[in-house]
Amino acid sequence: MAVQAPKKRLDARAIRADFPIFEQLIHGQPLAFLDSAASSQKPRQMLEEMTEFYSTSYANVHRGVYVLAERATAALEGAREKVRALVNAPDVREIIFVRNATEAINLVAYSWGLNNLGPGDLVVVTELEHHSNFVPWQYIAGRTGAKLAMIPLTDEGELDLSGLDAIAAQGQIKVVATNQVSNSLGTINPVEKLVAWAHDQGAIFVCDAAQSAPHMTVDVQALGADFVAISAHKMCGPSGVGALWGRTELLRAMEPFLLGGHMINSVRLEKTTWGELPHKFEAGTAPMAEAVGFGAAIDYLQAIGFDAIEAYEHELAAYALGRLGELDGLTLYGPPADRRAGIVSFNVEGVHPHDVAQILDMQGVAIRAGHHCCQPLMQKLGVAATNRASFYLYTVREEIDQLVEGLHTVRKVFA
Amino acid sequence: MAVQAPKKRLDARAIRADFPIFEQLIHGQPLAFLDSAASSQKPRQMLEEMTEFYSTSYANVHRGVYVLAERATAALEGAREKVRALVNAPDVREIIFVRNATEAINLVAYSWGLNNLGPGDLVVVTELEHHSNFVPWQYIAGRTGAKLAMIPLTDEGELDLSGLDAIAAQGQIKVVATNQVSNSLGTINPVEKLVAWAHDQGAIFVCDAAQSAPHMTVDVQALGADFVAISAHKMCGPSGVGALWGRTELLRAMEPFLLGGHMINSVRLEKTTWGELPHKFEAGTAPMAEAVGFGAAIDYLQAIGFDAIEAYEHELAAYALGRLGELDGLTLYGPPADRRAGIVSFNVEGVHPHDVAQILDMQGVAIRAGHHCCQPLMQKLGVAATNRASFYLYTVREEIDQLVEGLHTVRKVFA
Amino acid sequence: MNEFDQMYREVILDHYKNPRGHGEMENADAEAEGQNPLCGDEVSIYVAFADDGETIDEVKFSGRGCAISQAATSMLTEMVRGRKAIDVARLDKDELLEEIGIPLTPVRLKCAMLGLTTLKVALHKAKGTPLPDGLAGFDELELS
């Protein structure tokens, strides 16, 4: 995926002014927030829309005949339509609100997996997966007697597709589940190729787009995937909400996952029947205000434009890789800037990432240190943890400079 | 549960001023919001605390070494401690954040039920259950070969415990699951008795406290239950968060439910091990701001006092039953005021609840019309639906008067 | 005229209190049941065709529901009698809505559509034609 010239360049400094979090000093320093891959900060516009919803239009949705319930229902369903447009789903009823990408993947693993997997079957993930797209498959495979296989990585941190045939020889592949962008290395994965391979095997393809949807256009029809999982909190939206997109035929044929209020058609002691999509998969009171906030975040991002966001992050990644390259004793992981999103992972020789992050924090620089929920990848890299700096549309170059400055101090402390 | 003299009386009019929703007119009328059992309105204090969190202390929790992540973690864990104190759990690690009471019950049904139920086993619910405490059990019983049985109701809308022995004769009772307060009739159920009975049978007791926790003190140790489920949105908190309380021994022995980031200890292709409580049951990014809002709501309610809230609602229920009794052709369901929470269900002769609610809405009165996610109860009552008015700490008598006025209009339109 | 006089205008209340075509039918040529899970309302629709096997000769309905759903179904029976099954199976819902002639919120729209959707299902089933996607689109209505 090459860098394309965006229609308009984004103005990070102006965008930054929308984010109240930057109005404070941290340890007396301006905040360099370089942990957006874990969760993004929130624009005022999104926060205001949620408060406005609670203050003027709040009630439980769907069943109410009165004005507030109608407004709340319209707000929730309006947000669903925004998510549909975001991922270009053919039908709004294919959008299911969940808590986060993790729940979205679990929904598919349980509801599809428990009923379609068995001994001799194979679920294929990659060595680059976040635990949330790894452990659910491992667990459900274990429960059903299916096996889990892993597509390995090249030394550059990209998927090594040379062994696909050998994997296919291990069993009947029923599910292929991979992320579109790695949260550890920033690698942009060749999802379209993997989708084609999965379909050739007669498998479904589950795309973990938690880390791509915030940063680039995700088009479920262009991807050809069968399920796509996203989280709002990584894309300027609130915590507590995410979405699963799935193909109508698959969703219709599936058993429900969570059971309870709202997802039924009729309930009898003898027999209960399920509601229509998307309700069948949305048991209990929905994350209503959160969905409204998700919608507001989508509006916010679309007004800026995903092309502009993606291009800007490539720039930042290139700048960061360049500046970090100036430092001695630094190991950089992952592919070159033009094949990665705005995520940079590294280690400082002789200094544990926790210590790096701690000393950076004291200088107002927030990065993540740890395994990033990617222990299989850490094993592959032969480390317990890495440092990770990640960028978003409000990131400015000064923050990367502040990081590099801070790393000089780290070296001094541990000299 | 008799009405006790509260230490202090609450001032509903002053409380009401904290709720921005009442600052508007509906169809030119003041809003009489009588649907709090579906979801409550939100006080400004709670909304402000969430916005403050997002604006000053937001980051992904637990793993971060930097200041914002520490603040966010402290806020989330502080909220967990507030929930613990709310339900008087012995240990804060027994509090698991979920989306809503529905998910809490599903967690137990899947995680405990899938691994402990089988042919010959019995799960016992009541005719008074919300679908959220009925359908999960029905579904998991179905998957495991266990049977579902129902404790019936008396004509007064209270549980009929005379047939418990006959139920016990049907199989090995493994789970008894009932609500503490019925969302349809307001009935306060004798949970302590049922807990004792469940434990005599060697069964676990799952208490759906979604409708009691907003209105009265729920003390898990006094109740003696094994699991308790609540939703924040019904108790002045945000949508998108609820809590499951469970006994440590049971939670420790259980398999996890949702799998993914954060809930693991170590992840390997060969074997993954689970984290400690409560993390083992909290996969993926938590509903962080929602938990913070939940905590703020608990602070708000506790400052007023649950004794005062409960006593006030009994007063409102008695007042409403009295005033509704003035109307001809009205059928009232459920027990007398002193044995019910602030919920009143009724039907108007010859007028469908949808039409009642619609005509009331045009007069600014918001009530719920439908089956209230209680189809087994509706079957028992021999109706498709009822009207339900429900009260909370911000409800004033004028709203009940407005309802009675409105019902006169309903009768006129359909005369 | 205030809002509820508009919504519960005379003709609606008249159809509700004196529903046309109310009742059941034995040996119906087409028949279906529908229910609205939002409120538990149910309707059964019965159709008898004329000798040509195409023209709707008689329509009856039974079940329970609110004034809007009952009145709408009652009006529907008057609207479709004498028409060709194939045309009714494709009937634009706006035609019925115009007849009902009152402003409907999304929730009440589902009430108003229960009868029509169930009738369409009955006709498609009788004719063996596949349910069009737009019909499955009444996603709150359970049809059988």
Next chain:
Amino acid sequence: MNEFDQMYREVILDHYKNPRGHGEMENADAEAEGQNPLCGDEVSIYVAFADDGETIDEVKFSGRGCAISQAATSMLTEMVRGRKAIDVARLDKDELLEEIGIPLTPVRLKCAMLGLTTLKVALHKAKGTPLPDGLAGFDELELS
């Protein structure tokens, strides 16, 4: 003195760079492994008792971790040598924290406690005494 000079004061860095008691031990009388799932850090602790079977004669540790966890474990080995196993199994964590002598945030506290908790588990296992509830309370630390 600024904050990181405080946290990474000389003695911490010294213990980190020159850990005391670093290494493995064959035929240890007590031994356990611990890991911190937050960062993947791991430590193994080995204990040899004196002839009385009660006094800690030697402690060694291996594994990987941050400066705080490594320095804390290094200090710990110096603290407990010559003490009775039963006393160390009940050691108040504040004693170690005082020795470390730096302000710790909750996340870093877990780093600092990894060695001590693992040592306690080793001792309880060796003595067949049950893990006290307070130990299981280090809920982020996986012990085996």
